[in-house]
Structure formats: structure tokens, C-alpha cells
Amino acid sequence: xxxxxxxxxxxxxxxxxxxxxxxxxxxxxxxxxxxxxxxxxxxxxxxxxxxxxxxxxxxxxxxxxxxxxxxxxxxxxxxxxxxxxxxxxxxxxxxxxxxxxxxxxxxxxxxxxxxxxxxxxxxxxxxxxxxxxxxxxxxxxxxxxxxxxxxxxxxxxxxxxxxxxxxxxxxxxxxxxxxxxxxxxxxxxxxxxxxxxxxxxxxxxxxxxxxxxxxxxxxxxxxxxxxxxxxxxxxxxxxxxxxxxxxxxxxxxxxxxxxxxxxxxxxxxxxxxxxxxxxxxxxxxxxxxxxxxxxxxxxxxxxxxxxxxxxxxxxxxxxxxxxxxxxxxxxxxxxxxxxxxxxxxxxxxxxxxxxxxxxxxxxxxxxxxxxxxxxxxxxxxxxxxxxxxxxxxxxxxxxxxxxxxxxxxxxxxxxxxxxxxxx
Amino acid sequence: xxxxxxxxxxxxxxxxxxxxxxxxxxxxxxxxxxxxxxxxxxxxxxxxxxxxxxxxxxxxxxxxxxxxxxxxxxxxxxxxxxxxxxxxxxxxxxxxxxxxxxxxxxxxxxxxxxxxxxxxxxxxxxxxxxxxxxxxxxxxxxxxxxxxxxxxxxxxxxxxxxxxxxxxxxxxxxxxxxxxxxxxxxxxxxxxxxxxxxxxxxxxxxxxxxxxxxxxxxxxxxxxxxxxxxxxxxxxxxxxxxxxxxxxxxxxxxxxxxxxxxxxxxxxxxxxxxxxxxxxxxxxxxxxxxxxxxxxxxxxxxxxxxxxxxxxxxxxxxxxxxxxxxxxxxxxxxxxxxxxxxxxxxxxxxxxxxxxxxxxxxxxxxxxxxxxxxxxxxxxxxxxxxxxxxxxxxxxxxxxxxxxxxxxxxxxxxxxxxxxxxxxxxxxxxxxxxxx
Numbered sequence: 036x037x038x039x040x041x042x043x044x045x046x047x048x049x050x051x052x053x054x055x056x057x058x059x060x061x062x063x064x065x066x067x068x069x070x071x072x073x074x075x076x077x078x079x080x081x082x083x084x085x086x087x088x089x090x091x092x093x094x095x096x097x098x099x100x101x102x103x104x105x106x107x108x109x110x111x112x113x114x115x116x117x118x119x120x121x122x123x124x125x126x127x128x129x130x131x132x133x134x135x136x137x138x139x140x141x142x143x144x145x146x147x148x149x150x151x152x153x154x155x156x157x158x159x160x161x162x163x164x165x166x167x168x169x170x171x172x173x174x175x176x177x178x179x180x181x182x183x184x185x186x187x188x189x190x191x192x193x194x195x196x197x198x199x200x201x202x203x204x205x206x207x208x209x210x211x212x213x214x215x216x217x218x219x220x221x222x223x224x225x226x227x228x229x230x231x232x233x234x235x236x237x238x239x240x241x242x243x244x245x246x247x248x249x250x251x252x253x254x255x256x257x258x259x260x261x262x263x264x265x266x267x268x269x270x271x272x273x274x275x276x277x278x279x280x281x282x283x284x285x286x287x288x289x290x291x292x293x294x295x296x297x298x299x300x301x302x303x304x305x306x307x308x309x310x311x312x313x314x315x316x317x318x319x320x321x322x323x324x325x326x327x328x329x330x331x332x333x334x335x336x337x338x339x340x341x342x343x344x345x346x347x348x349x350x351x352x353x354x355x356x357x358x359x360x361x362x363x364x365x366x367x368x369x370x371x372x373x374x375x376x377x378x379x380x381x382x383x384x385x386x387x388x389x390x391x392x393x394x395x396x397x398x399x400x401x402x403x404x405x406x407x408x409x410x411x412x413x414x415x416x417x418x419x420x421x422x423x424x425x426x427x428x429x430x431x432x433x434x435x436x437x438x439x440x441x442x443x444x445x446x447x448x449x450x451x452x453x454x455x456x457x458x
Numbered sequence: 459x460x461x462x463x464x465x466x467x468x469x470x471x472x473x474x475x476x477x478x479x480x481x482x483x484x485x486x487x488x489x490x491x492x493x494x495x496x497x498x499x500x501x502x503x504x505x506x507x508x509x510x511x512x513x514x515x516x517x518x519x520x521x522x523x524x525x526x527x528x529x530x531x532x533x534x535x536x537x538x539x540x541x542x543x544x545x546x547x548x549x550x551x552x553x554x555x556x557x558x559x560x561x562x563x564x565x566x567x568x569x570x571x572x573x574x575x576x577x578x579x580x581x582x583x584x585x586x587x588x589x590x591x592x593x594x595x596x597x598x599x600x601x602x603x604x605x606x607x608x609x610x611x612x613x614x615x616x617x618x619x620x621x622x623x624x625x626x627x628x629x630x631x632x633x634x635x636x637x638x639x640x641x642x643x644x645x646x647x648x649x650x651x652x653x654x655x656x657x658x659x660x661x662x663x664x665x666x667x668x669x670x671x672x673x674x675x676x677x678x679x680x681x682x683x684x685x686x687x688x689x690x691x692x693x694x695x696x697x698x699x700x701x702x703x704x705x706x707x708x709x710x711x712x713x714x715x716x717x718x719x720x721x722x723x724x725x726x727x728x729x730x731x732x733x734x735x736x737x738x739x740x741x742x743x744x745x746x747x748x749x750x751x752x753x754x755x756x757x758x759x760x761x762x763x764x765x766x767x768x769x770x771x772x773x774x775x776x777x778x779x780x781x782x783x784x785x786x787x788x789x790x791x792x793x794x795x796x797x798x799x800x801x802x803x804x805x806x807x808x809x810x811x812x813x814x815x816x817x818x819x820x821x822x823x824x825x826x827x828x829x830x831x832x833x834x835x836x837x838x839x840x841x842x843x844x845x846x847x848x849x850x851x852x853x854x855x856x857x858x859x860x861x862x863x864x865x866x867x868x869x870x871x872x873x874x875x876x877x878x879x880x881x882x883x884x885x886x887x888x889x890x891x892x893x894x
Contacts, residue, residue, distance in 0.1 A: 045481065045557060066479050069825040114758075120749045121810060123817035125825075142824040143817070168761065175764040178715045179782060184607055285713045287603035323522030331518060332589075337597055358600060388526035395530025395553045398481040402829070457713060 036061065036244045043425045044401060048411075049244035056232025056259040058415045059251055061244040062407060070145040070240030071404035073138040074156050075412040077235075077262070078228035080206030081132040081348035087227045087263040094224060095215040096201070097173070097208020100130040102221050104169055106137070108160050115155035124148045132202045133347035134416065136409060145240065146250060153236070153254035159225040161218040174210050184286045184454050191282060192292040192354065192452035196275045199268045202350050230260035235415045237408040267349050271296060275450035283457040291362035293369060295448045297344065297351030305346070306419035310393075310428055312344035312353065312443075315436035317389045318381055319372065319444075320355055326372045335365055346417070353443060362453045370446045377441040381433045390428055397425055461837060461848065462669060466661070466676055469688035473837050474672060475664040477830075481557055483565065483665025484830035486536065487572060488547040488838060489657035492692045493539055493626045499633025500641055500649045503591070503598050505535035505546050507646070510590040511580035512571075524571060528564045529553045533572060539631035540842050541694030541773030545660075546653075548572060549834070554666050565667050566675045573679030577654070586650065591643035602635050606712070609879065613718035614780055617877035620708045621722040625697065627774055655686035660841050664830045696729050696775040700874035708875060711882040716764065718879040719791055721779040726870035729775035734845075735819075735855035736863040741770045742815035743807055743864055744799065745779055749814035751798040756781065762791045773839070777871050785880050792876065802868035807861050815864075816857055823853040 036049040036059070049061040083094050106128070107115045119126040124141035126148075137156050141148050180186045190205055197203045207213075227233075238247050273296060300308040320326050320342050330336040340357035359365050400406050410421040462474045491501060515521040525531050531552040538545040552568045555561045580587055606612050615630060622628040632638075663672045705721075725737070745752035745768025756766040766781035783791045801807075826832040826849045836849055847855075 043557065067828050069828045116748045117754075120747055120818060121814040123814075123821045125818070125821065126748075140825060142821045171761055172757075172764065175716065175782070175784070179764055182609060182714050182716055286607050287605075288600050321522075323519060323526050325519060328517060328519035328522070332593065334593055334596060337600065358604070388523060391528075392526040392530035394558075395482075395528075395532075398553045398557055399530075399532075399551055401481050404828075 036248055038244075041422045041425070044398065044422065046401070046422060048420070048422055051248055053231065053248070053251060053255070054259065055255060055257055056230070057251060057255060058235040059248060060235070060237045060411050060415070061242065061247050062239040063242060063244060064239055065241050067241055068142045069140055069404060070142070070238070070242065071138065071140045071408055072149050072152060072236065072238045073136050073405070073408045073412055074152050074236050075134055075136040075234060076228050077133075077233050077416045078135055078224075079131050079133040079348060080204065081201040081267060082228065082265045083201050084266045085227065085263040086266060088261070091266070092223070092227070094220060095208060096204045096212040097206070098216055098220060098224050099135055100207045101169065101173060101213055101216050102224055103128050103130045103135050103137075104173060105161055105165065105221055106156055106159070108165055109155060109158060110160045115151060119148055119151055122148055122151070126152070130206055131347060132206055134413065136412065138405065138408070140404065145242065146246070149238070149247070149250055150254050153251065157229065157255055159222055159229075161221045163218055166216065166218050166221070170213055170216070173207060173213055177205070177207050177210055177213070180205065180207060184284050184290060187282065187284060188290055188292050188356070188452050188454050191280045192294045192450065193352070195277050195280055195450035195452060196294050196296050196352065197271055197350070198276050200271055200350055201267060202348055227263045230262060231255050232259050233262040235412050237411045239404045239408050265348070271350075273298065273448055275448065278450045279453070281453045281455060284454050286454050286456050288358050288456065289360060289362055290356070290358050290454045291365065292354050292356035292452045293366055294355075294450055294452070295353045295443055297353060297443050299346065299349060299351045302418045305417045306414070306421070306423060307427060307431070308351070309344065309346060310424060311431055311435045311439050312351070314386070314389050314393060314428075314431055315439040316342045316344060316353065316355070317393065318385050318436060319376065319440055320369070321389070321392075323388065323392070326368070330365060330368055335359055335361060335368070362451060366449065366451050370449070373440055373444045373446070376437060381437055383433055386433045386436065393428060394425060464673060466673065467680065467683060468685045469657075470659040470661065470680065470683070471841070472661045472663065472673065472676065473841060474669045475662075475833065475837070476666075476669070477664050478666055479828070480554070480665065480830055482551050482553050482830070483663070483667065484834055485550040485552070485569070485572070486547065486662045486834050486838070487576065488536070488538075488545040488660045489653050490660060490692060490842070491544050491546070491653060491657050491689070493542045493544040493629060495626065495629045495634060495637060497649065498544060498629045498631075499598065499638035500646055501544055501546050501653065502537045502632045503594055503638070503641060503646065504650050504653065505537060505548060506594040506598065507586055507590050508575050508579045509533070509535050509548075510594065512574040513578045513580060514574060516580050528568055528571070529558055529562070531564055531568045533568070533575065537631050540839055542626050543692055543694065543842055544631065545838065548575065556666070565671065569675040569679040577680070577682050585647045586643050588643040591641065591646055595638060595641045598632065599635065599638050602632055602638055609714055609718055610780065610782065613720045613877060613879045614778060616708075616710065616879070617720035617722045617778060617875060618776070620706070620877060621701075621875040624701070625695065655684050656689045658688055658690065658692070660838055662834050662837055664833055694773055697724060698726055698729065698775070700724060700872050705873040706875045707878070709878045709880060711880055713882050714879065715881065717783050717785045717788065717881070719781045719783055719788060720877045721792070721795055721873060722875045722877070723777040723871045723873050725770065725775040725777055725867070726872050728867045728870040732772055732775070733863070734772055735852060736859050736867055737770050737772050738819045739815050739856060739859040740864045740867040741768055741777070742819050743811050744768050744802060744868070747818050749811065749818065751801070751811070752779065752795065755798055756791060756794050760790075760794060762787050762794055766791070766795065773843075788878060796873075799868060799871070802865060805861065805865050807864060812861055812864070816859060820853040820856045823849040823856065
């Protein structure tokens with residue numbers, strides 16, 4: 036395997052692409068008791084329509100998530116989750132709109148657990164009975180999601196911003212959409228998206244990278260398959276479909292998400308765009324920004340106010356939100372602040388502080404194995420290496436951030452989703 | 459890694475753990491005080507008010523910029539409840555010099571800033587600023603009220619509140635809504651000054667700096683800390699039995715589509731000399747994790763719920779089972795949760811269940827040494843118990859827990875209260891007779 040050291044962050048990364056197309060990354064960590072592995076596929080809730088071997092396939096909402104649940108069933112009647120747990124590992128999985136990740140953390144029998152992970156994710160086994168039973172369990176999960184204010188406000192925002200991109204729809208689908216899923220749907224999607232050429236494996240812990248390479252070669256299919264091409268529909272325009280949605284729910288105080296679409300850069304430019312977005316948002320609305328301090332002191336914002344630039348399934352979305360008694364006032368203040376920055380520019384001293392603070396946050400992020408491994412996996416699917424961030428951060432200029440704020444957060448591009456307490 | 463304890467000043471203890479593993483160091487400072495309804499909300503508010511500004515950095519913007527200068531050093535207010543001890547203070551995370559340009563050391567300035575926050579808040583006429591107190595009080599009120607947003611957490615909170623209605627534990631770490639609303643800046647200043655004088659203080663550090671550097675930075679930062687008669691008598695009262703002969707039933711209606719069933723137990727006589735290792739293994743066999751009886755049976759085999767899990771509070775002596783269910787499955791889910799406990803009492807624990815539980819708990823304890831935040835929580839809790847056992851040592855004890863020890867705990871627990879959160883407006887005609 037090829038190795039590269041990153042002295043700034045004190046890490047070494049081993050990389051390889053297996054003959055079957057799998058991307059492998061290993062971060063050795065001497066002195067740690069924990070091991071972590073994530074086996075991820077570039078397949079999430081938004082990959083509903085795709086082309087495979089020249090054929091276009093349409094699938095109902097919620098298949099990727101459903102498949103994730105059912106992958107743990109093994110032909111032997113065992114459940115991989117239980118086998119891994121019984122072996123002392125802490126396994127889990129999640130599905131987002133862009134990816135599905137299977138992972139575990141353990142302190143012992145790492146190689147055994149890793150083999151089990153690779154094996155079960157590559158072994159589809161579904162029957163009409165198990166699919167039917169899962170429809171009940173996931174139906175409950177979907178209902179629970181509908182009660183969850185955080186989830187409602189998020190999907191309401193995406194519904195305002197996106198006209199047709201499937202990211203609008205709940206990753207888990209609806210009770211109706213998952214009723215259309217059959218064992219055959221699951222077999223088809225597994226065959227298409229769970230080929231090693233569409234996946235990556237990232238491992239962190241006190242391991243020998245060559246051993247990991249060998250295990251991956253032994254456990255996974257040898258042949259390289261052509262990965263499917265997702266079709267997310269025609270490009271979205273810059274403007275939201277509609278600027279405002281309010282809904283009443285059982286919450287104690289109004290909550291809001293303000294959002295805007297980011298025209299996405301692809302390939303190596305992606306990491307730079309992510310970092311620019313993060314720095315720009317930190318200067319605009321971070322803890323040390325004039326905007327946050329003012330609104331906090333006025334009682335318009337809380338400590339739970341947060342912001343992010345989320346890149347997933349070919350989309351980029353800015354989200355700022357939290358609790359406020361006057362969400363629409365917050366939106367007005369934000370518009371004013373964007374306009375002021377557009378006019379006056381950003382203070383270079385603020386940029387220096389934002390970079391310092393961002394470096395500290397990155398170092399902190401390196402403490403979490405799951406964060407490190409999942410960031411590396413996401414980067415692999417988008418064509419960059421997340422370990423380059425600390426260095427790349429320094430090259431970002433005030434003008435880049437100003438342009439981001441002025442263009443992406445222009446008043447006509449913003450939408451707001453509000454939840455009000457149900458009376 | 460070996461923990462070293464030093465008394466820096468009267469009643470001020472430093473737990474120092476040297477580690478070269480991490481990219482950031484962590485430090486925490488906690489004032490320890492007896493949890494009570496009267497003072498809980500005031501105490502909880504104090505760190506948040508102190509975090510608003512110091513004499514030198516008068517507002518949040520100035521403070522946050524100072525933290526940015528220190529490479530994103532984070533100083534966050536933390537309020538915890540460990541048993542009936544309320545712990546309030548700050549948690550710091552600071553990047554290690556080795557990874558900063560020019561190897562800039564942030565330990566000393568970060569400790570100094572912590573000291574300023576604790577001892578030199580922004581004041582007028584010696585009183586905490588009313589605008590800071592009022593605004594943080596309103597925010598705390600919002601947080602207390604927002605408990606209801608997270609139905610899973612809310613149902614747990616409500617079960618404890620009802621079950622421990624005669625105990626201070628029911629108050630919760632943040633105090634009550636009514637007491638919070640009544641907070642006034644003059645009274646709060648008095649409470650703040652009294653806490654500084656009387657509270658035992660626990661400080662934790664884990665990172666690359668030498669112990670003497672840490673001690674020196676902290677002594678300088680806390681030089682003006684006033685110390686009076688230290689309140690050494692704080693502790694937790696453990697109730698062994700249920701309040702009434704039959705488990706109480708509390709039902710509540712809210713606009714939800716999924717019901718929440720929470721069952722509260724007293725751990726009982728096993729709390730006379732609590733054995734942490736056995737308690738953790740008991741909990742893992744019964745309801746924590748995917749090999750547990752509750753997960754395997756209530757969720758997987760019978761599909762009675764979306765989730766069902768248990769947790770133990772080893773300080774207060776409670777066992778809580780929490781599950782998300784359809785309204786109509788209340789009786790079936792409740793019966794199965796009790797049936798699984800009965801099975802354990804009868805010794806029905808397979809070798810696989812026991813082994814998986816032991817290795818799961820041991821693995822969690824060992825991996826805890828890879829996270830500073832978890833080490834901090836672990837050692838604070840140890841400091842309050844007066845126990846001196848590292849996570850690795852505890853993991854070894856866990857691996858030797860026997861079936862008999864687990865069964866003994868299962869036999870010791872006693873159901874006290876059943877709490878059910880259901881949908882509003884739905885007429886459910888069910889009698890509530892069948893207890894267990």
C-alpha cells in the first residue's frame with residue numbers, strides 16, 4: 036500500500052485500490068485500544084433512479100435504508116449485528132441521502148470482526164417473510180421520524196429549496212413507498228450498488244495496513260463490476276421553490292432552519308469549496324461573529340443555534356437554525372448582515388481568527404475514529420482526501436469567503452422552515 | 459496511564475492523567491453541591507452567566523474572539539447530576555502545542571481564561587449583570603421547557619420525576635421551571651459567592667503537559683478563589699424499595715403518533731454494597747445493546763416495539779426500561795418486559811448472553827480510554843464515589859462476573875412505577891388490572 040504522512044495533523048494514511056475496484060484507506064494508531072472500520076457504499080436515499088448496463092431503473096423511496104436494515108440477515112438464520120455484538124464489537128449502520136455506511140468499533144478480535152463486516156455486507160439474503168416483517172419495523176421508524184421536530188423542519192426546508200431532486204424525500208421513505216419493496220428490489224439494488232467498485236473501506240486503529248489489504252482481498256468478490264450511474268434529474272436552479280413554510284407541532288418554542296442551495300463544485304475543487312463554505316459561515320454566523328453576539332444578546336438566538344454546509348448526492352445546502360421566538364426576525368437580520376458583508380467585505384483579522392479556530396476544530400475532530408473514517412469515506416466518493424484540509428485551509432482568501440456569502444446567501448436565494456408550538 | 463490526585467487548595471482537587479495519544483488536551487472544573495429543588499435552577503444558571511463575559515472580555519463576542527485566538531480552545535458550561543450531587547462548571551478542550559504554528563502553548567492562557575470566567579465575571583457594583591442573568595435565565599427556561607421536544611428523553615425524565623416524587627433526585631440537573639422563573643440577579647450573586655466559598659471543587663486534566671505545568675497554571679489561575687468552610691457532607695440518598703406495594707401507573711397524553719413506555723425500578727438491596735461490574739453486566743444482559751434480552755425478544759422476536767432498552771443509575775440505584783411502541787401494544791410490551799426480568803430471576807441466562815454482555819461492557823470500558831471526554835466523566839464519577847479503579851481494571855472485573863451475581867441483582871430489583879406516554883384525543887378503553 037502507498038503511504039503518505041501529514042505532519043501538520045500527526046497522521047499517516049495508507050491507500051490502495053484493489054483489483055476489484057474497492058478503495059481502501061488505513062490510518063494506523065499506535066497506543067489506542069479501539070479499532071474502527073467503516074464499509075461504505077456510494078448509495079443513499081437519493082439514488083432512486085439509475086442506469087445499469089444501459090438500462091434505466093426506477094425504485095421507490097426508502098430502498099437504500101430498507102436494504103441497510105435487511106443486510107444484517109444471513110442465510111444461516113443468524114443476524115450479523117448479533118454475531119458482531121457477541122464478539123464484543125459495537126456495530127451499527129446508517130443511511131443518508133448520499134451513502135450507506137456499515138461500521139463497528141471494538142477493542143478485541145478486530146480481524147475476525149472485520150471479516151464478518153465484509154462478509155455480511157457482501158451477502159444479500161432476503162425472503163418475502165423477512166421483508167414483510169421489516170415493513171412493520173421500518174413503518175414504526177418512519178412514524179417516529181414524523182413525530183421528530185428536527186426531522187420535520189429539515190425536510191420542510193429541503194422541500195422549499197429543491198424542486199425535484201430526490202434529496203427532498205425522507206431517506207426512510209413513507210409507509211406507502213416501502214410497501215412497494217420486494218425481496219427482488221433488494222437483490223437488484225444490492226447487485227447494482229454493493230459491488231466493490233462502488234464502495235470503500237476505511238480502517239483506523241493499531242493495525243498493519245498490509246493485513247487489512249489481504250483480508251479485503253480474501254473476503255470480497257474478485258471481479259470488478261461497472262458501477263451504476265445515478266440520475267438525480269435535471270440541474271436545480273439557484274432559487275428556492277418557495278421561501279417560507281410554517282408547521283405546528285408539539286414543541287415548546289418556535290424552531291427554524293434557514294437554507295440556501297450551493298452550486299456544487301466537483302472533483303478536487305470540492306474540498307476547497309467545503310472549506311470555503313465552512314469558513315464563510317463561521318465568519319458570518321459563528322460564535323465569535325458580530326451577528327451571533329448581537330442576536331444572542333437580543334434574545335433572538337440561543338446556544339443551540341448552529342450552521343453547516345451539507346454536501347450530499349450531488350447537492351450542496353447551507354443550513355442555519357435553532358430555536359427562536361422570532362424566526363422571521365432572525366432571517367431579516369441575516370439578510371442585513373449578508374448585505375453589509377457584501378458592501379464592506381470581511382475583516383482580514385477575522386479571517387485569521389476563523390482559520391485558527393477552524394484548525395483547532397479539525398484537531399478535535401481527529402480524536403474521533405468514526406469522524407475520521409467517515410470523513411475519509413465521504414471524501415473518497417467525492418474525489419478528495421479529508422486529511423488535506425488543514426493545509427488547504429491556509430490558502431483560502433477573504434475574497435473567496437465574501438463571494439460565497441454574497442452569492443450563495445443572496446436574499447432571493449434564502450428559504451425558511453419554521454415549526455411553531457401546537458396550541 | 460495512571461491517575462494522580464493532588465489537593466491544590468483547600469477542597470480543590472486535581473485529577474491528572476498524562477497522555478500523548480491525543481491531538482487536543484481536556485480540562486474540566488466542577489463545583490460540587492447538594493442537589494435540591496430550591497437551588498438547582500440557580501446553580502445550573504451560574505456557569506452560563508459566567509460564560510457571558512469577564513471583566514477583561516466583557517461580552518460573548520470578545521470572549522469568543524479570545525477563544526479563536528487560542529486556536530479554537532473551547533470552554534463550555536457543563537451542568538451534571540451524579541446521584542444527588544449537582545456538578546456545575548466548565549469543560550475545556552485545547553489543541554496541543556505540537557500541532558500549532560510555532561508550537562504555541564495554549565494551556566497557560568486557557569487556564570487563566572477559565573480562572574477569569576470563574577472568579578472575575580462581568581459585574582456592576584459587585585453584582586452579576588442583570589441583563590446577562592435575565593437573558594440566560596430565559597434561555598434556561600426554554601431548555602427546561604424544551605424537554606418535551608425529545609419524546610424519548612422526556613418520557614424517561616417524567617418517569618423519574620413521578621417515581622422519585624419525594625426525593626431531590628426528581629428535580630433534574632437543571633432544576634424546576636418555577637424556581638428558574640423566580641431567579642433574580644441579586645440573589646443569584648449571593649448564591650454564586652457562597653458556592654465559591656463552600657463547594658468542593660474537582661478539576662480534571664488529560665493531555666501532554668507535565669503535571670507541574672498544569673499545577674502551576676491552575677494555581678495561578680485560581681489564586682483569588684475564596685475558600686471558607688468546605689461543605690463535605692454532600693451525598694446521595696438511596697431508596698431501596700418501591701413507594702407503594704403495587705407499581706404505580708402514570709399515563710400522559712400528548713400529540714404523538716408513537717407511544718413511549720418507561721418502567722422504573724429500584725435496584726434494591728444490591729445497592730447496600732453496589733458492585734459496579736455486576737450491575738453493568740446485569741444491565742447488558744437485560745436491556746443494553748443488541749444481544750440483550752429486551753432487544754432480542756421485545757423488538758426482534760415479537761416486534762412489539764421500535765426500541766426497548768434499559769439503563770442503570772448506579773449512583774441513585776435505579777433501573778429504567780424505555781421503549782417506543784404502538785399505543786395498542788402497551789399491555790403486550792409491558793408483559794414481555796416483565797417476563798424477561800422474570801426469566802433472569804429464574805436463572806435463565808444462556809452462556810452466549812452472559813459472554814456477549816461481559817465482553818460488550820468490557821469493550822466499552824477499554825475503549826473509554828481512547829476518549830478524553832469519557833475519561834473525564836468516568837473519573838469525576840469515581841471521585842464522587844471515592845472509588846479508585848481505572849477503566850481497564852474495571853473491565854477485568856467485568857470479565858469475571860458470574861451468572862449468579864447477575865441473577866442476584868435481577869432478584870433484588872423492584873418495580874416502582876410504570877409511565878406511559880400516549881397520543882392525545884384517542885379514546886382507549888382498557889382496564890389496567892394485569893400488573894405483571
